[in-house]
Amino acid sequence: MTDPIDAIHIPMEMHEDFTLGPVFFYVQVKEGVGRFYVRIEVSDDRGRRFAKAKPQLVVFTRHDRNIAVEQVFRLLDLRVARSGVLRFELFANEVVVASWDMRVVEIGA
Numbered sequence: 001m002t003d004p005i006d007a008i009h010i011p012m013e014m015h016e017d018f019t020l021g022p023v024f025f026y027v028q029v030k031e032g033v034g035r036f037y038v039r040i041e042v043s044d045d046r047g048r049r050f051a052k053a054k055p056q057l058v059v060f061t062r063h064d065r066n067i068a069v070e071q072v073f074r075l076l077d078l079r080v081a082r083s084g085v086l087r088f089e090l091f092a093n094e095v096v097v098a099s100w101d102m103r104v105v106e107i108g109a
Contacts, residue, residue: 021077027073
């Protein structure tokens with residue numbers, strides 16, 4: 001995953017969750033052999049997972065293992081309760097293969 005955004009600014013006076021979304025991820029997967037269920041999960045800096053994309057199946061045979069497979073993931077309505085860090089993780093089956101952190105920063109009134 002490439003870091004297209006490194007921070008989101010939210011108003012300091014927010015008294016309820018701030019909603020981001022939809023958020024789209026474009027992923028290229030290659031150099032595998034077999035069947036992989038690929039998904040994106042989002043957690044906060046306390047480790048609480050609060051969003052998960054629907055898994056998508058990627059199948060590589062030994063003949064096409066070096067061909068890149070392109071996937072798009074959409075996450076709707078990410079609710080952010082406070083400033084901190086959001087961690088986006090790309091899973092292939094149950095293994096994290098990439099991650100990206102995005103800061104959520106409160107700006108003054």
